[in-house]
Amino acid sequence: MCEQRDVGLGVEPFSTGVIPLGKICALLSLAAIWGISVPVTKLGLLSMPPLTLTALRFGIAVPVLAFLIMNMPPLPWKAVAPLALLGVVGIGIGQIAQSLGVARTPASIGTILSATIPVFVVVFATIRLKQSITRTQILGIAVAFGGIAVVATGGPSTETAATLAGPLLVLASALAIAFYYVWSVELTHQYGSLAVAAWSTFFGFAALLPWAIWEASFTPFQLTLPAIGAATFLGLFVTVAGLLLWLNILREIPARVASSVQFLQPVFGIATSTFIFQDQIGSQFVMGVILILTGLALTVHSRRQAA
Template identity: 25%
Template structure:
């Protein structure tokens, strides 16, 4: 069947929209880390991470209602709801806000880009998935380069720097675990349900803890910090969520997962400009090698292998037999 000009035009328009939205997610997630850095400049980390979610919650609730998705989790998933609220939204985002007090926004994004690596490890432990050779090689390269970067930044030998690094890596590990755990136990829960109420509850829990522990004087918070919180709540959390799940329905998960390789590049560049820091050649080289290593873990080796085998098998069967 011949493709009409109208069908071709619709295809290219759809592809262009998808490419633009993909770029928007990379840019949004890449700037999130700088937003957190600016927010915690004058607002304590518990309060800042909670305020972000309190701002995002009404927007997510409206989206959830418009999509006619249930707000509340099923009764038999209450334990999972608690785990998600505490160990996906509350604790990890506090750890990230805490860590960014001592670690640059660009390096924070590199540290958090290890999340898919933790998901590979937990997939092997919880889902009995085999870790492939390319994943072992990629993880080794990635974490080896990360150690070199941390050493060159002087963050391994200082108490506060090391604490910040460990907090951010712990956040990435928790996200990796909950990602795999949700695949195993909650794959049937609507994506809007999955995010809306946990975000709202996490926001109020974090703000409540902030009032008790940090006793923040919000009158001293800078205008830049408030603008950063609005950006994190409305654009990064609510807007980024909508666009990401729109793309998830229209793109290969493998291609979409490369966002975790792209957004650190955006974060490092924007963070360096804002913080007036020079990206050293050593940092650039090892950051690039680290992301290449993590990208290697995402290659669909089995799919490529099957395709090569099919091509090779077809060529062999098509080859005329030699007769004496």
């Protein structure tokens, strides 16, 4: 799942209201990349433990990000502490919770629960950025959480039923990532999106690495081709390419428009998990998905009007 994105910082250079075809294709590609990240993580977890897979993922992404910022000005000392905290929460806690949650949750449930990040962004933006929250947003949040309860208690039937711990960990991941998005706004204005993404990823990886080494020291695992492929996809495509694609989109598309890609992610994710893991989609799961997407629509629609 889920990666560093510049939420709410997009400029609005176009005035015609017509999105170029190239940007539409980029948005669809981004939805596909982010949408299938949970099923791909689930695939990697078949032969590797969660923390080890996550460390391998960011071990691939960090050198690439380091290369991208090698010619940028050095990071000021006053930025180290806030970026370290941001990385530990968003990359460390967020990605660890996601991997642990996906390991205990069917991929379809993990995908739709990960799509609730915009709901938590609205909540955190109200707290941190002092943005007003409308009645429509409150209603959307309530509807979305109702859908979460429905999905978590009645997901697709698989050989291993989802436990309550799995969905809760995925939601904790969504909370941590939403925290990352909102609390990175000020830092992004000061130091740039790429620098914030690269350094916070480095600090998060540094916090994760000791735990991954500890896990790998007593947990037998196999470095299989699917696991290596999953870590490579998550590191290069979801983390690095997803970030660069998002920043490129924001050069011409307002963030409030580009963020609508979040609604397509469950489509790609659920379709992929159904194909790979043969998840059987039940009526209760479909009802929960409808509630969650309705809640997302209400919160994002209200935010767009305010913007």
